Amino acid sequence: MMNRRQFVVGAALAGPFAGLLANPAMAAPKNRAKGSGGGGYGELRLVKDATDGVSRLRLPEGFRYRSIALADSVMADGNITPGAFDGMDCFKSTGGKVRLVRNHETRVQAPGGPGAPAGSNPYDAACNGGTTTIEVDLRGNPNNWGDVSSWSSMTGTYFNCSGGASTYGTWFSCEELPGGSDLGQSSGPDPFPGGHDFFGNGAWNLEKKHGYVYEVDSRWGPGENPVPTPITQAGRFTHEGAVMDNATGYLYMTQDDFFAPSGLYRYIPPNNAQKDRKVEDGGTLEMLRVVGIPNAKLFEHQEPGATYQVDWVKIPDPDPTYPAEFPWIATLGSVSSQGQDQGAAGFSRLEGIRRRGRKMYFNSTQGGQGREGASSTFGPGFGQVWVLDLARMQLSLVFEAAPVPGDGPIEPGNLPALSLPDNIAISPKGALVLCEDGTIDAPDRGRGFSIPHNFVRGLSRDGDLFDFAENMVNDSEFTGACFSPDGKSMFVNMQDPGITFEIRGGFGKGPW
DSSP states (O other), X not given: OOOGGGSOOOOOOOSTTTTGGGOGGGTSOOOOOTTOOTTSSOOEEEEEOTTTSOEEEEEETTOEEEEESOTTOBOTTSOBOOSOEEEEEEEEOSTTEEEEEEEEOOOOOOTTSOOSOTTSOOXXXXXXXXXXXXXXXOOSOTTSOOOEEEEEEEEEEOOBOSOEEOSSSEEEEEBXXXXXXXXOOOBSSOSSOBTSOTTSXXXXXXXXXXXXXXXXXXXXOTTOOOOOOOOGGGOSSOEEEEEEOTTTOOEEEEEOOSSSOBOEEEEEOSSOHHHHTSOOSSOEEEEEEETTSTTOBTTSXXXXXXXXXXXXXXXXXXXXXXXXXXXXXXXXXXXXXXXXXXXXXXXXXXEEEEEETTEEEEEETTOSSBOTTOOSSSOSBSOEEEEEETTTTEEEEEEEOOOOSSSSOSBTTBOOSSXXXXXXXXXXXXXXXXXXXXXXXXXXXXXXXXXXXXXXXXXXXXXXXXXXXXXXXXXXXXXXXXXXXXXXXXXXEETTTTEEEEEESOGGGSOO
């Protein structure tokens, strides 16, 4: 653990979250009982889904919701909606409508299985993931919901995770697994044998290399999507999110390496992406480094107000091709190790990333403290939130989740206030939305780690953590939170069984 002399402390952030760096709640938020309002919108209560009357969510009083664009439903183009809903964002359309572009984190691609829909211009016909676009009419009055239509907008990819938006209305869809046709058949007793990815995909069932970022235009209608083009020089690794800087057109990207330190990256396109309305391949990939601290262990517990000056190191080979029997677990670090050899910083499982002005906010899912030795995946804590100020090239800790209040196992009455934040969103007022993925280790390696439900949490500009929504269906994560341009509707996914919710209510009366 780094000592206090190694920090560049006290450089206050301007704009949103300026007060968080000095707020004691950042390092040790109050651990509240499940369902507490805690400075947000009030206590949570069961609310029935307006679509069918089933109670799927607990929400504050005055909020209501409906389910739309469900998994396995038939879309306007005749295709079946894929499952495993993940990252998503909201784009303004015409005539009082918005469009949501939604990722699908499909996993095992079985030969002879569904694959990509016929005639859908897939990247890899063996893969049934990609993105769908959902058009929602917001002109309905408070007692009526607007019409919804959906269609395939990118096909033939897989394990499309968090993603993010450009400045000109496109969506970056990111594959979280660097699998593909260059990995041959599995062999040997190794628990992570060579020749396939984590879910067993390889040359036997995939036709192309994977692990890339793709750009999807929210303006494409049904049947208008071209064959996807991977941005290969943006890296072939365990991608999560990708968001464009409004000043430079650079992409800032997160990595979720399950078993080793992850990196924060930026991709410098060879073209003027904002002028061309497209990010071209052939640019430069770089990885973040903390000035003066080689291989900074940012996944460890951080002091309140921790701020670092950063620079970037170039990745020599961003798009590796692997020998047929290359150990899959080694593919996870084949790009990040190139940066770490030059002193790049290590985080724990970087996932959601979003921009406000020239500040990038992103989640480190298992950064911090309190879970040491409790998980099979990499990271000792319950989660961190970071912000990168691009104008100053300063990285600052916004929030670190506290350990559970008691010394015993995690159980009702002894739960963390925040458990493994994954996707992130920024509200119209500049506060944060944190989607939890905190039940994946239940029970966690014999230590009694069991959190029954995930929440959508809020983090106010004053540093107050509060509950907004609780999943009452199962232990699935929340994903894809975003707001309509007018701030009156919030959209969020329940990854499994595959539900997108539109939530309405008095957002303007609270922190969001």
